[in-house]
Amino acid sequence: EIVLTQSPATLSLSPGERATLSCRASQSVRSYLAWYQQKPGQAPRLLIYDASNRATGIPARFSGSGSGTDFTLTISSLEPEDFAVYYCQQRSYWPPTFGQGTKVEIK
């Protein structure tokens, strides 16, 4: 089973700042990596699929990059609604697995 390790566990930033989240895979997942956002009490929402493709309706301030084992989700300028938990997920190997999450909190 592929293990995804996200860092940092918590990111404390102010609105308007840039957020950089990392996801590292235990072996290459090629570009089959997605990012999801989850707010308290809500379902996850797909942000990025296949490493760098924004899902429908996702603002351009969200971008993804990477391939192989190292991936990054960047939020160029944090909006108040962006403070949430972010999960990465791979689908290169069965079973699909998720990282443990990075919480982006208001500083």
Place this chain on the structure above:
Amino acid sequence: EVQLLESGGGLVRPGGSLRLSCEASGFTFSDYAMNWVRQAPGKGLEWVSAIVGGGSNTYYADSVKGRFTISRDNSKNTLHLQMHSLRADDTAVYYCAKDRLVIAEYCFDSWGQGTLVTVAS
């Protein structure tokens, strides 16, 4: 607009059974694989099961294989998860999640709001 509405959660004793349902609307249901993903209280996400658009192929996480059965009724736009031999570690919010393609691609582009399953005596 895609809508997924789960139901059927509740409190069940260890060893008991429960059937979850997910009613879908806003898209051609049979054109997409569907999944169940769960989240234990305060924990991360765990994929549970998938079924392809036509219903012919199903897939299960090792943690639920032999105990859970996924099925779909494309005439009623409904997804089901039959759960047997429930254990305390099955306690979670169960989400219905739409796949991007008819096959099980495991890219979840729409999610329901979830239904809570609590296994306790």
